[in-house]
Amino acid sequence: xxxxxxxxxxxxxxxxxxxxxxxxxxxxxxxxxxxxxxxxxxxxxxxxxxxxxxxxxxxxxxxxxxxxxxxxxxxxxxxxxxxxxxxxxxxxxxxxxxxxxxxxxxxxxx
Numbered sequence: 001x002x003x004x005x006x007x008x009x010x011x012x013x014x015x016x017x018x019x020x021x022x023x024x025x026x027x028x029x030x031x032x033x034x035x036x037x038x039x040x041x042x043x044x045x046x047x048x049x050x051x052x053x054x055x056x057x058x059x060x061x062x063x064x065x066x067x068x069x070x071x072x073x074x075x076x077x078x079x080x081x082x083x084x085x086x087x088x089x090x091x092x093x094x095x096x097x098x099x100x101x102x103x104x105x106x107x108x109x110x
Contacts, residue, residue: 002080006088013097017073018105021065024056065107073098 035041036049059066075094079085085093101107 001082001084003084003086005086006090006093009085009090009093010097010100013075013094014101014104017098017101018063021067021101021105021107022059022063024060024066029053029056063105065105 032049032053036046036053038046041049056066058064075098077090077094
């Protein structure tokens, strides 16, 4: 049986929440770059995609949200049968992790 403290879940959720808001997934970046190189795409489309890539680069370098609207957090958790959560409530840990990510990274502040 594996025991996981809720504080560890909270920390991991915070880190992943921040990463999801400031780092463009590599598969998405590759798809955008491929579309940018596609001469069949209209020039305006390619220009906008290049702007998106530039924005993603700045966001990653400056630890800023990729988009001004950081949306609503949606968390999917997979827990094995032999795992026990200790030290508190799983849902509470997830919510605290998200709250800390938004507060510490200014995602929720205008």
